[in-house]
Each structure stands twice: as C-alpha cells, then as structure tokens.
Amino acid sequence: MLDHGNGHLAESANGRAVGPDKTVANAVVQVTDLRKDYRLGADVVVHALRGVSMCVVPGEFVAIMGPSGSGKSTFMNLIGCLDRPTSGVYLLDGVDVTSLSPDKLAELRGSKLGFIFQGFNLLPRMDALENVMLPMMYGGVSGHERHERARAALQAVGLVDRASHRPSELSGGQQQRVAIARSLVNAPSVILADEPTGNLDSRTSTEIMGILQALNQAGATIVLVTHEPDIAGYCSRTVAFKDGLVVSDEPNRRIVSAADVMSGWPPSDEESA
Numbered sequence: 001m002l003d004h005g006n007g008h009l010a011e012s013a014n015g016r017a018v019g020p021d022k023t024v025a026n027a028v029v030q031v032t033d034l035r036k037d038y039r040l041g042a043d044v045v046v047h048a049l050r051g052v053s054m055c056v057v058p059g060e061f062v063a064i065m066g067p068s069g070s071g072k073s074t075f076m077n078l079i080g081c082l083d084r085p086t087s088g089v090y091l092l093d094g095v096d097v098t099s100l101s102p103d104k105l106a107e108l109r110g111s112k113l114g115f116i117f118q119g120f121n122l123l124p125r126m127d128a129l130e131n132v133m134l135p136m137m138y139g140g141v142s143g144h145e146r147h148e149r150a151r152a153a154l155q156a157v158g159l160v161d162r163a164s165h166r167p168s169e170l171s172g173g174q175q176q177r178v179a180i181a182r183s184l185v186n187a188p189s190v191i192l193a194d195e196p197t198g199n200l201d202s203r204t205s206t207e208i209m210g211i212l213q214a215l216n217q218a219g220a221t222i223v224l225v226t227h228e229p230d231i232a233g234y235c236s237r238t239v240a241f242k243d244g245l246v247v248s249d250e251p252n253r254r255i256v257s258a259a260d261v262m263s264g265w266p267p268s269d270e271e272s273a
C-alpha cells in the first residue's frame with residue numbers, strides 16, 4: 001500500500017488502510033473520518049459513508065470505484081459541497097468547509113469546483129457558449145471576459161466551431177464536451193465528474209477520457225466516479241469504496257493513453273464528412 005506522499009496511513013479496526021491521519025500541506029481535498037447518515041423515518045438510518053479519510057493533491061486524476069450503493073455519489077456530493085457530512089472534517093484548499101454559511105459555501109463551490117455529470121446537465125434554451133459562460137455569472141467577471149474565457153474553454157475541448165449550437169443540436173459526446181468546458185471555465189481547484197461516460201458509447205467514452213487526460217496533463221486535478229475498470233485505467237490512481245468505506249487506494253501502475261487508443265481507429269463519420 002503506497003501513500004502517494006499524502007501523509008501517514010491510518011489503520012482501521014479491521015486492518016484496512018483508510019487514508020492519511022494528518023494534515024497535508026498542499027492537499028486540494030482532504031477528508032478525515034467523513035460520515036454521512038441518511039435518516040429514513042423515525043428509526044431507520046442508512047450509513048452511506050462510515051468514516052472515509054483520504055486526500056487529493058494537485059495534478060492527480062483519481063478514479064472512485066465501487067459497487068452500486070457503496071457511497072460514491074454521497075462522497076462526491078460532500079466534496080462538491082452539495083451536501084454536508086453528519087460528522088468528520090473536510091478541508092478544500094485548506095479551508096474547513098463544514099463550518100461555512102450556505103452563502104459562503106455556494107461562493108466556494110462556484111470558484112473552486114467544477115462539475116461534470118452523467119446526464120450533461122446543460123440548459124436546453126442556451127447555446128454551447130452561453131452554457132459555458134454560466135458559472136461566471138456570479139463571479140464579477142465582465143461580459144467581454146466571460147465571452148473570451150468561454151470561447152477558450154470550448155477551444156480546449158475542440159468544440160469552438162459549435163459555440164452557437166444548442167444542446168439538442170449536438171451529439172451526446174459533444175454535449176459532454178460542452179459540460180467539460182463549463183467545468184473548466186473558472187479554473188477550479190478540482191473537477192468532480194460523477195460517471196461522466198455513463199451515457200456514452202465506448203468510442204465516445206474514450207474520446208471524453210482523452211480530453212480529461214489532456215486537461216490533467218495541462219495541470220487540472222480531477223476526481224471521477226466510474227464503475228468501469230476500462231475508464232479507471234485512464235486515471236492515475238484508483239480508490240475503491242465498499243459499504244461506505246475506502247477498501248483500497250492504489251496508484252495505477254499502467255495508465256492507458258486514450259490518445260494512443262484513438263490513434264488506432266479509422267476516422268469517424270463525423271471526422272470524414
């Protein structure tokens with residue numbers, strides 16, 4: 001069990017490594033003994049997370065794996081500041097977010113986090129450029145700059161020529177690229193992606209992973225949920241959840257290059273048209 005230079009690993013009662021037990025200076029995400037209970041009625045409690053400790057440092061591309069119901073989405077919602085833990089500590093860029101007001105939390109979410117979802121979550125009445133500009137609405141960025149930054153983000157995902165297309169005029173893969181551009185546009189500390197290829201065919205999934213790998217190589221820190229080992233193979237570290245706990249946390253020994261995989265393909269209809 002390697003510790004990625006993230007600090008000492010604590011041992012849980014059953015001898016499994018559960019993550020760092022001390023503060024890591026440059027961690028983007030550091031959670032310690034994070035727990036989340038959902039109360040269903042008077043006497044039923046679901047222990048969705050039962051004490052998760054881990055950290056993510058700048059430049060990592062982390063795959064979160066585990067069976068359905070193991071707590072992956074609960075974990076992502078907590079580190080995305082979309083929900084609050086029942087107990088535990090969460091430091092985002094060194095800031096303890098568990099004590100922040102809802103307003104401060106929303107501000108932090110907008111400036112430090114980028115989100116990519118399985119269902120793209122684009123606004124149907126807005127074109128690609130307007131969708132990408134949305135996260136800058138509350139950041140005090142001038143109209144001109146919003147426009148420039150959104151175009152640059154679309155350029156980074158190879159979609160600037162579709163800037164004026166609405167989501168319904170784009171393929172699933174193109175819609176996800178717009179969503180990736182939107183996640184990037186505020187230069188977040190970390191991009192959180194919950195099953196971003198879950199609605200896409202395998203070829204398009206590889207293209208999306210190629211874009212995420214290129215962004216990661218350019219410095220983006222990414223945490224991605226997947227239940228597909230092939231997809232995790234493009235990431236640099238795999239953290240496995242089971243029953244609300246981290247049961248393994250390993251660097252990937254052989255990272256697959258999506259660009260290499262794609263270089264062996266014949267051109268698609270779209271590219272050759």
Ligand SMILES: Nc1ncnc2c1ncn2[C@@H]1O[C@H](COP(=O)(O)OP(=O)(O)O)[C@@H](O)[C@H]1O
Nearest residue numbers: 038046048066067068069070071072073074075
């Ligand atoms: N809002 C909720 N209310 C009650 N139980 C929930 C809620 N969200 C998730 N759970 C439960 O918490 C556990 C973990 O769910 P989840 O984090 O969605 O798992 P995964 O994303 O790994 O499939 C499951 O038992 C699930 O049923």
Ligand SMILES: [Mg+2]
Nearest residue numbers: 069072073074
């Ligand atoms: Mg889930």
